[in-house]
Amino acid sequence: MRVVNTSSIAGTARCGFSLIELLIALAILTTVTALVLPSLRSPLDRSRMRSAAVDVSNTWGKARRLAITEGRTLSFRCRLQGRHWKIEHSQLAGDLGGSDSGPSLPDARQTQDTPASTLIREGWLPEGVKFDALQLPSSLNADLSETSGGEETASEESLSGAVWSGPLNFRPEGRSEDARLRLAGANGLIVDVKMRGLTAAVAYTPPFRQTASQQTGDGQ
8 A cells, every 4th residue: 555645735835936935036127227227228328329329421422422523512401309311412502502602591481391301211310319409600600508409499590480401511622511400319318519610520429418508508
């Protein structure tokens, strides 16, 4: 007759975790995740901002190369408070390319999505990053912190309610215009992208946050 060890069966039945133990473990895991996630999010946000700045630099370089290759003036424009950008050619921009009077800005009323414009390239910034302000020669004497944060003030003398920025022109001889572009991301991160018109050299700042005084100035 076989004797069954009931104590062994009982011990086997008790293996595993009770519902209370599982809930405690889940609570600990949730707490640890909540503490670690913010520290991981900041490097990711900064990396996204740097990637967006590189994208803008590459886009401007592409616009310059296309202008030289095609022998006509091309314009870069971006959707303020949005992610969309485009490179286009318009008859007005082409007329500027043949001028010897140096860089001059057309009136924004004449360049806002004119029917004569031809789309050459378009793209979007990474998710979570937007175009905040584009300053062209007519407004480069102003501080970016005073003009960021709105469609009406960010583009050069743009019409009320305009969505697209003023045109940043790239000419066939390789020249462009001095420009400063501000990118805004999550958690108040900002990157400023600058270009020298004579050489079309592009540089951008590391991601940073505005100081309290700058934010107060924006509110005024």
